Amino acid sequence: MVTSIIRRLFQALFVVLAMTVIVFIGVSVIGNPVDILINPDANQVERARVIAHYGLDEPLWKQYFIFLRGLAQGDFGDSFVYGRPALGLILERLPATLELAIAALGIAIVVGLPLGLYAGLYPSRISSRTIMTGSILGFSLPTFWVGLMLIMIFSVELGWLPTNGRGPTLEFLGGQWSFLTSDGLRHLLLPALNLALFKTSLILRLTRAGVQEVLPQDYIKFARAKGLRERRVIAVHVLKNLMIPVVTIVGLEFGSLIAFSVVTESIFAWPGMGKLIIDSINLLDRPVIVAYLMIMVLLFVVLNFVIDICYTILDPRVRLDSKA
Template sequence: MITSLIRRSIQALFVILAMTLIVFIGVSVIGNPVDILINPDANAAERTRVIAHYGLDQPLWRQYAIFLQGLLHGDFGDSFVYGRPALGLILERMPATLELAFSALVIALVVGLPLGLYAGLYPDRLSSRVIMSGSILGFSLPTFWVGLMFILVFAVELGWLPSNGRGDTAELFGVRWSFLTGDGMRHLLLPALNLALFKTSLVLRLTRAGVQEVLPQDYIKFARAKGLRESRVISVHVLKNLMIPVVTIIGLEFGSLIAFSVVTESIFAWPGMGKLIIDSINLLDRPVIVAYLMMMVLLFVALNFLIDICYTLLDPRVRMDGRA
């Protein structure tokens, strides 16, 4: 186990190093931020001074070396637009994105798991067919369109829920959270539902497929033959064996909820990392873009590592070194 953990840690370091090179080169060849930051009427001396100030006159390999050196110290450079450390800007917006992503994940699990379990146990019922038809809509409807419809119906027409912002927040562990206040929960509900729609359909269909795959197995038949209650058969034997693919999806999809919440945050003006990265891309704010992308790389690497550990906890037959 320890050897496997060390091996996976080394692999993760190589992945992170490779991604630093890909991200840095990819961002550096896109446009010239000087054209946006400097007034077009500025003279050549002023342009030269600004370019030297941001280190844009250095060769690309030297910029990358400086970037790696700063990365080891947690320094991604200062934002071209805000004049503040890029990592600080990302961390400042991160609680809002984490709150939104976690709320969407909870909704997806609370709704998707029971419905998928029901549809898998009773596939021939009309209600199960209605559930599966609804899951297709969840896959098919564009997120931006659903978000606009939510605003139109629940905010504009009915006036039940607000359409933008985080609302009132309360402090917990030194961080401001919306879910701790009633007004914050009202602001959180629509964007969380919008972000959770696709994930709910995914969890639902995956759970249904897992149930239908597990039910014909011999150990399920044997458990029923021993006279175990149906509730125990489902909770102990069915759910436990379909949780491995579900855990995989939960881990990876939580990362994608954070990384790709850009559309939802833009529609609902949610002040998270997604909205910040959109503004930074428009302004070619390279340090913020690189800091955001590297945070996403670290997040996905960490989630994959945790998923591997969860495998061994859910099923002792699964070993991190790949041996049974």
């Protein structure tokens, strides 16, 4: 176990390093930030001064090594736009995105898992068919449209919930969180629902498919032949086998929720990382883009590792010690 964790850490280090190269080169080719940053009226001397100030006069490889040196010290460089450390800028926005993602995933699990279980156990019931049809809608309706509709219905027509922003926040663990205030929660509800819709459908369909795969297995029949109550057969024998694919997807989807909640954050003007990264790309704010992408890489590496550990807990046939 310990050796495999150490091996994993090294693998992660290489992934991160490889990503720095790709990200750095990729960001360099999408455009020259100087054109946006500098007042078009500025003269040549002024231009040269600003370019030198951001270190953009060096060749790319040298810029890369300067960046690596900074990275080793935990410094992603200062944002061109805000003039503050890029990392701090992102971490400031992290709680907003994090609470949105967790709320959305929570809704998706709480709704998707039981409904999927029901639809899998009683596939021929009309209610199950309704659930499955609904999940197709959840899959195929575009997020931005659903977001707009939610705002239309619940904010504009009914006036129940606010249209945008985070509402009042409270300090907790060094970040600002909306879910700690009741008004903040009201602000959180619509974007979380919007983001959860697709994930709910996904978990629902995955759960149903899992149930239908596990139910005909001999070990379920044998569990019944032992005289176990139906509740135990479902809650222990079916559910534990079912959790293996579900945990994988939930883990990966959590990563993608954090990384790609851009659309929802834009529609609800939710000041999270997604909005920051879109603004930064528009302004070619290189250090912020690079820092953001690095954090996402790290997030996925960590998530994958956590999923693997969950696997060994759920499925005894998987052992980390065996050759990966």
